[in-house]
Amino acid sequence: MTAIDLRKRPGKAAMSEDRAAIMDNASAIVSPALHRLRQAHGGLGGVELLDAVIRTEFPGRIAVVSSFGAESAVLLHMVAQIDPATPVIFLNTGKLFGETLRYRDRLQEKLGLTDIRAAGPHPADLAARDPNGGLWNTDPDGCCHVRKVLPLERALKHFDASITGRKRFQTSARAAMETIEEERVRGTGEPGSATGTRFKINPLADWTQEDLEAYIDNYKLPRHPLVKDNYLSIGCMPCTERVPEGGSYRDGRWVGRDKDECGIHLPANVHGDGI
Secondary structure (H helix, E strand, O other), X not given: OOOOEOOOOOOOOOOOHHHHHHHHOOOOOOOHHHHHHHHHHOOOOHHHHHHHHHHHHOOOOEEEEEOOOXXXXXXXXXXXXXXXXXXXXXXXXXXEOHHHHHHHHHHHHHHOOOOXXXXXXXXXXXXXXXXXXXXXXXXXXXXXXXXXXXXXXXXXXXXXXXXXXXXXXXXXXXXXXXXXXXXXXXXXXXXXXXOOXXXXXXXXXXXXXXXXXXXXXXXXXOOOOOHHHOOOOOOEHHHEOOOOOOOEOOOOEOOOOOOOOOOOOOOOEOOOOOO
């Protein structure tokens, strides 16, 4: 794999109407519950933070959100050591690489994960917004909304918290994120679906690329098969390319477009910086 520049990409100047509306509708407030969680666990990260939220704070009410991408094995390995029955939500957009689907199956067997839940786009949403499957080319934000944002919102409906594998070095929007966040539930458009808040846990927030590589090597975890071909941030096949030599971490995503987030992490948090 060629060397890459891990400097964050510049922030995006524009966003679609869908993304702008999401940001506008998520005003910041102060949450006593978030304050308590940060007071109790804000200094933790990695396995220690995962153990606290899975076993103590949200037993049976928390799920991992995983793309089974380039570095997903790190977070999933940690979760499996704590409780392999922790639900793992996998967004099967219908546009993924075959290598990603096979990697998911390999990690499930290797780590002993017992509750991987594939969430896909609703047929009615596809019929209304992407009947021919080409929305990714004309409106990538709209495609992500139909194939990622709405399915994840439905999958998380009965959970109080989610766990992500986001790292601060990945994008400029993530540079200031906290390990423990809270955001408003966006809903799916159905009446009453956009009520309440949900916590978001980012146990790898301050990890570097070098930390991830060392962990994978130390535990001899299998790598996503596309990494060796310099696919460093792996999403859907039409919107993911190899990172050229000297390029930054996310340069292979949505190439040539004013976009570096799919949308599932875009709403402003209840307290703290918007992601």
